Amino acid sequence: MSEELDAIDVRILDLIQEDASLSVAEIADKVGLSSSPCWRRIKRLEEIGVVTKRVTILDRAALGLDFEVMASVKLALPNRENLEKFEAAVATWPEVVDCATVTGAVDYMIRVVTTDMHAYDGFLRDKLLGQGLVSDVQSRIVIRVAKRTTSVPLGLSQGKRR
Known part of the structure; x- marks a missing residue:
């Protein structure tokens, strides 16, 4: 599905890929929305397949x-x-x-x-x-990991369609 993401969507994605345990209220506060519209945006991001899973990262x-x-x-x-x-x-x-x-x-x-x-x-x-x-x-x-992230570099896709 082709969906345009706006700056608020990208900010929400940044927040939840950094800490998926944030509540909708916390996310809403950080992006300048009330809880209901924020929750609807998160649900839409899940429905269109941008958010596929939320996980906990363990210390191996x-x-x-x-x-x-x-x-x-x-x-x-x-x-x-x-x-x-x-x-x-x-x-x-x-x-x-x-x-x-x-x-x-x-x-x-x-x-x-x-x-x-x-x-x-x-x-x-x-x-x-x-x-x-x-x-x-x-x-x-592997002797030492110099960098490891689970975050997608969202800045590289801003303004592009999926």
């Missing part, structure tokens, strides 16, 4: 899940059937927090989160290579 280190790997995955035979099988398998693996089809020498980039090197080795052997679909995996252990 506090949960003992601070071992992260970026892996490039090449399928043995990247045909439609194998791509679909691989993606269906990935969807069931909780360790994979991101999976994207990419261009170039590999078929996928995945981000894997787990407890330690031994857990990653088990994931690699039992799940990733255990499917018989993968011909090559290049794993890169």
Whole structure:
């Protein structure tokens, strides 16, 4: 659906992607609206598919899940059937927090989160290579994250139609 977003919509989106726990009254106050029109705008943003989900971001280190790997995955035979099988398998693996089809020498980039090197080795052997679909995996252990955000850069889309 093609919908134009105005400055108030963009401000609401900025606020809720920064802190989804804000009440409608708090958001309304920050954007200069009363609660009812603000609530209607938020509902409209949900209905048109701009807001798809609201989540809580957890501290992985506090949960003992601070071992992260970026892996490039090449399928043995990247045909439609194998791509679909691989993606269906990935969807069931909780360790994979991101999976994207990419261009170039590999078929996928995945981000894997787990407890330690031994857990990653088990994931690699039992799940990733255990499917018989993968011909090559290049794993890169994340040492330090310089930037990570869940925020969409709204300033880049202002004035554009969806």
